[in-house]
Amino acid sequence: MEHPNITNFSDTTINGNITDESIVTLRHSAAGWTILVTLKLLISVVSVLLNSAVLLIHYFIPVYVNPFSVYLLALYLANLFYILTSRPMEILDELFGLYPNAGYPVCMLYLYQKVSSIVPILFHVLISLNRVWAMTFPVSYRERHTRRLAVFICIGTVAYVHLLNLPPYLIDVLHFYPSVFGKYHDCGHLSTNSMDFPKVDEIINRILPTLIVLVCYIFIIVKRRSNRISASRCSTRTKHEDYSQQPGPLRRSVKPFVIVSVTSISLLICYLPVQVIFFLGLFFA
Template sequence: MEAGFNTTVLRNTTSSAHAQQTYRGWTPILIIQLLLACASVVLNLAMLIVQFLPQTQVTAFTIYLVAIAIGHIVVQLVTKPFSLINYVTGRVPGGQSLCAFYVYFQFVFSMIPVLLHVLIAINRLWAVTYPVSYNQRHNKKTASLLCLGVVAYVHVVPLAVFMLEFFYFGPTDKFTSCQPGAGGIIEWRRADFVLHRVIPLALVIGVYIYVMAKRWTKRRIGGQIEGNRSTDHNSSNKPVAGGHPASTELQSSVVRRRKVKPYIVLTVTSISVLMCWVPSDVYWALVYLYMTPPTWVHTVTSTMYSVQTVFDPLMWLFSMR
């Protein structure tokens, strides 16, 4: 099976030079990508600013959102100008040193937001499955260490292989392309597709279904008990004669700080992952099944990842209560 792998198909579908032979100058899809990149940077910056406003409650869960927003901003600011110049002019800007810098952010750093989406799903799975352990152990320090663990992982596993592929096999065309030699390490390409595209997608969607089903079951079973407790609590807090109205006025004067709702974030994140990751993953699955989809399909499906970088902060801002 391995010997029958068509490296020509992989080369034609992964090389940006192949796409650049089709697109020269500004095209509608390039304009859309530029607008998406600008919108992504603005919305993610807005989300970061909102998270650190005095009216916003910063929780341990917020750490994941901050890390994803920073990842989106860095990827868009570094990779998008380079790739657009490459597409429009047909030349590699900045030479081979800048090309290696671009490859790092495109293939390695861009995995960080993807894996952080998985962390959000695992976070909710932990909260639902082991609520006592979650309440005791999960805090801002834990969330920060988990995010740093993702950063460390992508620099231990993907970085070493991609740099080997880039510097050993060289770009497909050092003048017009800034992609590693396609088909250089075929086994890694396949493993990378499964590890960093298929498994994250399956984890996010599968965990979401499990978490929401478990929450629905708990609410159905414990709904009556919670209702009784709420009734008792409200009756015990009724104002009595001779009470202290000053305490009531003090409570009403306190401004309630806004915070994101984790389960709403999980929902919108799962929806965005399903909408924006699946088309690209299907495309690459066809490639690894020895099929040759048209180049324009790759251009459209890869653009969906930029759509998610816009969708994420927009939905997170709406999830704040």
């Protein structure tokens, strides 16, 4: 998933004598079936199928729905929503020049991805914090963590994202981007960044959550190893052990750690490098 924020350009960034018309011609002259467009389409189709398959499995087999899996289902839904709302318009624009033909309302929907793309990142954080809670306070986790609480936390996270990010988004789409769209016939790629919000947005909504996931995952690995050492010295399980390792089939005790490993590593490998590069690009040309 590429970074949802806009790229910074001005009339003099590429060439001091470049004109607005040549920018539009340059971007749309490259439209067509390229390797990048084909790869984006393939990744989008695979992502939709995989996320939909997991959601259908949980729908037809309700026994798989537990307090912990609520966060996973929320992550799958957020991923699915992001892919279905942003990627088709992006591919159509690269193929046919969607925005000059469809108009600014479609551009507004595409720009909304800057808000919706934050939700999956925070769901990764919830998954990590959930495992930290389960391993640090297992008794409290068993007694208080229910499906209803998990659903409430997920809904609250979505509400938090929109309350924090919708005002800057509305300012952009109502007062700033209409002139950019009318000048360049482009949606979110060309901008002079009238506000300094992207820097704050990058730190609060992307870099900080990713660092939280990293710290939580390191803690989980250390705590899990400590629990295993303690268990090997005792004939019975201690109260300090991860709740996910309570008596039961081995596959049930391993599953939460495997899931948090996959979600954490995928976020760190696929998203952190892009975040760092984009953040540095906000300060250095």
